Amino acid sequence: MRYPDEVNAAEHSTLTPGDRATRTAGAKRVTIGDVAARAGVSKSAVSFVFNNRPGVSAAARERILRAADDLGWQPSARARALSRSRTQAVGLVIRREPELLSTDPFFPLFMAGVEIGLSEQNYSLVLQVVKDQHGERDAYERLARESRVDGVFLTDVRAGDTRPRDVAALGLSVVVVAPEDADTEADVVIGMDDAAGVRRAVHHLHSLGHRHIGHVMGVPGYVHTEARRRAWEDTLVELGLPVGPVVTADFTGSSGARATHELLDLPRPPSAIVYGNDLMAIAGISAATDRGIRVPEDLSVVGFDDIPLAPYIVPPLTTVRQNVVAWGTAAAQTLVSLVEGKQPPEIRLPSVEFVVRGSTGPTRHRRPS
Amino acid sequence: MRYPDEVNAAEHSTLTPGDRATRTAGAKRVTIGDVAARAGVSKSAVSFVFNNRPGVSAAARERILRAADDLGWQPSARARALSRSRTQAVGLVIRREPELLSTDPFFPLFMAGVEIGLSEQNYSLVLQVVKDQHGERDAYERLARESRVDGVFLTDVRAGDTRPRDVAALGLSVVVVAPEDADTEADVVIGMDDAAGVRRAVHHLHSLGHRHIGHVMGVPGYVHTEARRRAWEDTLVELGLPVGPVVTADFTGSSGARATHELLDLPRPPSAIVYGNDLMAIAGISAATDRGIRVPEDLSVVGFDDIPLAPYIVPPLTTVRQNVVAWGTAAAQTLVSLVEGKQPPEIRLPSVEFVVRGSTGPTRHRRPS
DNA sequence: CCTCCCCTTCAAACCGGTTTAATCATCGCG
DNA sequence: CGCGATGATTAAACCGGTTTGAAGGGGAGG
Numbered sequence: 001m002r003y004p005d006e007v008n009a010a011e012h013s014t015l016t017p018g019d020r021a022t023r024t025a026g027a028k029r030v031t032i033g034d035v036a037a038r039a040g041v042s043k044s045a046v047s048f049v050f051n052n053r054p055g056v057s058a059a060a061r062e063r064i065l066r067a068a069d070d071l072g073w074q075p076s077a078r079a080r081a082l083s084r085s086r087t088q089a090v091g092l093v094i095r096r097e098p099e100l101l102s103t104d105p106f107f108p109l110f111m112a113g114v115e116i117g118l119s120e121q122n123y124s125l126v127l128q129v130v131k132d133q134h135g136e137r138d139a140y141e142r143l144a145r146e147s148r149v150d151g152v153f154l155t156d157v158r159a160g161d162t163r164p165r166d167v168a169a170l171g172l173s174v175v176v177v178a179p180e181d182a183d184t185e186a187d188v189v190i191g192m193d194d195a196a197g198v199r200r201a202v203h204h205l206h207s208l209g210h211r212h213i214g215h216v217m218g219v220p221g222y223v224h225t226e227a228r229r230r231a232w233e234d235t236l237v238e239l240g241l242p243v244g245p246v247v248t249a250d251f252t253g254s255s256g257a258r259a260t261h262e263l264l265d266l267p268r269p270p271s272a273i274v275y276g277n278d279l280m281a282i283a284g285i286s287a288a289t290d291r292g293i294r295v296p297e298d299l300s301v302v303g304f305d306d307i308p309l310a311p312y313i314v315p316p317l318t319t320v321r322q323n324v325v326a327w328g329t330a331a332a333q334t335l336v337s338l339v340e341g342k343q344p345p346e347i348r349l350p351s352v353e354f355v356v357r358g359s360t361g362p363t364r365h366r367r368p369s
Numbered sequence: 370m371r372y373p374d375e376v377n378a379a380e381h382s383t384l385t386p387g388d389r390a391t392r393t394a395g396a397k398r399v400t401i402g403d404v405a406a407r408a409g410v411s412k413s414a415v416s417f418v419f420n421n422r423p424g425v426s427a428a429a430r431e432r433i434l435r436a437a438d439d440l441g442w443q444p445s446a447r448a449r450a451l452s453r454s455r456t457q458a459v460g461l462v463i464r465r466e467p468e469l470l471s472t473d474p475f476f477p478l479f480m481a482g483v484e485i486g487l488s489e490q491n492y493s494l495v496l497q498v499v500k501d502q503h504g505e506r507d508a509y510e511r512l513a514r515e516s517r518v519d520g521v522f523l524t525d526v527r528a529g530d531t532r533p534r535d536v537a538a539l540g541l542s543v544v545v546v547a548p549e550d551a552d553t554e555a556d557v558v559i560g561m562d563d564a565a566g567v568r569r570a571v572h573h574l575h576s577l578g579h580r581h582i583g584h585v586m587g588v589p590g591y592v593h594t595e596a597r598r599r600a601w602e603d604t605l606v607e608l609g610l611p612v613g614p615v616v617t618a619d620f621t622g623s624s625g626a627r628a629t630h631e632l633l634d635l636p637r638p639p640s641a642i643v644y645g646n647d648l649m650a651i652a653g654i655s656a657a658t659d660r661g662i663r664v665p666e667d668l669s670v671v672g673f674d675d676i677p678l679a680p681y682i683v684p685p686l687t688t689v690r691q692n693v694v695a696w697g698t699a700a701a702q703t704l705v706s707l708v709e710g711k712q713p714p715e716i717r718l719p720s721v722e723f724v725v726r727g728s729t730g731p732t733r734h735r736r737p738s
Numbered sequence: 739c740c741t742c743c744c745c746t747t748c749a750a751a752c753c754g755g756t757t758t759a760a761t762c763a764t765c766g767c768g
Numbered sequence: 769c770g771c772g773a774t775g776a777t778t779a780a781a782c783c784g785g786t787t788t789g790a791a792g793g794g795g796a797g798g
Contacts, residue, residue: 042778077515078450079754102474103677109471115498127496129484146446253681283681308472312622312652411748448784
């Protein structure tokens with residue numbers, strides 16, 4: 001695994017990147033032909049063994065495996081991709097504003113989960129980060145036309161989103177990652193019932209005595225935004241409470257702060273607010289604190305995501321937690337099955353959890369109005 | 370881009386994934402041969418045009434481009450990879466504990482930056498998330514042996530890290546992503562002088578009257594952890610201040626809280642603490658607040674990263690900001706040059722910023738001891 | 739008008755696997 | 769002992785591009 005020290009030392013001063021490339025290129029790749037020769041069989045035999053198909057005697061298989069091992073050979077993904085017309089790679093296109101990117105709790109965990117599902121099957125993940133819709137369309141187009149991937153995940157789905165069809169028309173398999181009941185044109189949707197978390201949250205606030213519960217929405221149009229809003233609204237109705245004030249925001253901290261001020265400026269401000277994500281909720285706590293409103297004594301706050309920071313802010317944030325890693329793994333397994341034309345596994349995603357911490361508390365008696 | 374509605378409707382009920390795969394496979398791929406035929410030239414001519422090499426008349430080039438456009442053809446990355454023995458893809462392996470993954474401000478931004486640098490050159494990014502050192506080694510091994518990528522980024526470098534050599538020995542080009550002065554065995558290191566931010570932070574605290582400044586380190590052994598610690602220490606020495614207490618933590622919120630308690634439990638606790646990242650700093654504020662110690666009146670806090678939440682916690686966090694996106698772009702451009710044997714561009718990374726917010730303030734007179 | 743040279747153009751080999759179809763050896767059975 | 773069936777084995781075609789080397793064509797110079 002190491003170059004001899006003296007070689008490295010000798011080259012160290014004069015070595016330019018170009019030289020290095022040339023040097024490494026010198027090491028001739030070992031191919032299936034070399035393995036076949038060493039095992040005294042044909043290339044086909046080697047291929048058969050490595051794709052475990054019948055038609056090779058136990059003795060031959062044995063020799064082939066040993067030869068491959070001796071030579072440290074592994075089929076080249078490049079060559080295999082060409083002859084099988086399949087890349088064994090899938091794509092994920094992330095569209096995010098820079099502001100939200102580094103704080104988004106979803107994608108890193110989702111990717112980690114996807115990775116688990118993919119590596120089991122020896123698939124790779126090709127990632128693309130774009131900043132607008134235009135870039136996203138181009139990305140899928142390129143991924144498909146250049147045959148870089150066999151399938152893609154679709155996230156951040158909007159109501160009436162045409163991407164599932166568009167992408168399928170490019171010849172790619174598609175798995176849509178969206179809340180369970182999302183209304184999309186997709187064949188396959190993998191999602192959790194995240195609205196359940198919001199319902200639990202509203203019930204929790206109700207049991208603490210809150211009767212006037214507001215909501216700060218994320219970017220309108222996305223199915224997860226709407227699912228959360230609807231869950232909040234439906235639960236209020238179900239509990240016989242008035243549907244409280246809603247303000248539209250965009251998942252950023254600044255929008256969460258602004259929305260909170262709007263709600264607190266109302267003639268009759270809510271005593272509790274359910275936010276579309278943790279970032280807005282935390283910014284909301286900050287906004288309230290700035291106005292001298294104490295959390296949770298004067299205002300209860302519920303977030304969504306359970307980011308790792310949630311327990312460490314003041315007060316610790318009550319929020320909703322999804323198992324995003326499991327979600328990603330399920331999505332990956334499904335997509336691979338789809339690509340290979342197999343029946344996707346029956347998957348049960350773990351349910352959403354509601355985590356009670358310090359940002360929610362009992363209502364006080366009505367403040368003097 | 371859409372299937373006729375009636376077709377979709379008819380299939381909707383009975384469609385299984387397997388069927389879909391078969392259906393889409395029916396659409397015959399258009400190849401370089403088709404384009405050549407349509408333009409009335411040989412495949413070579415088409416290839417020449419698309420790799421802009423000389424040897425094709427203007428007229429022919431014109432016809433070829435139009436033919437390709439008409440047919441919507443684009444060279445297949447699969448085929449190109451095989452014949453050029455190059456994938457036009459590079460790899461990034463992320464090793465992170467689940468706890469840190471969703472809160473890590475570095476990787477998403479870095480990836481976004483990398484993406485910018487890569488897409489300019491039509492390269493793709495292959496991502497792998499692993500959870501331990503063993504998985505990481507396997508990941509590089511697989512990436513190289515299966516010829517999935519031409520080069521990789523190396524992050525989270527430790528002092529004396531052998532990965533640069535190991536990976537180069539696999540025949541991959543390598544760019545090491547680490548602070549400027551990192552001591553590694555790599556040919557190419559792309560980094561920022563992030564220690565400068567810590568120096569600025571210590572000077573700032575000094576100017577506010579602090580004379581007793583502690584530090585909470587991240588995971589020991591990493592070059593960025595050590596660079597920050599060293600910057601803190603060197604600056605104290607330079608200012609003629611005693612080198613304050615240091616506690617080792619691991620970049621997680623819980624470790625930051627614990628470390629903070631340790632520092633505050635000291636017979637003579639520091640009046641200011643510099644943390645290795647924002648997450649620990651925020652957890653530190655929370656820990657201090659729990660003990661009735663006010664920030665910044667009783668304790669000043671400085672973080673590192675400037676996560677989007679930093680302005681929205683109470684009090685807003687003073688911290689150090691690096692332009693991670695630019696860093697990623699630079700790393701990507703360098704890696705591509707390396708892969709292609711070209712001279713890497715001369716790159717000037719923007720310098721680190723120090724952002725003063727509310728978590729730092731003047732010292733009060735010495736508290737009764 | 740003939741050479742020589744340069745520019746275009748293209749057929750064929752190649753990259754490293756997979757897959758098909760044909761050959762060969764073996765074996766059971768009438 | 770002959771024959772069809774069965775399983776092992778492999779040569780050759782193929783995936784869709786790139787690259788090489790040779791052939792063809794036109795213009796400048798003598």
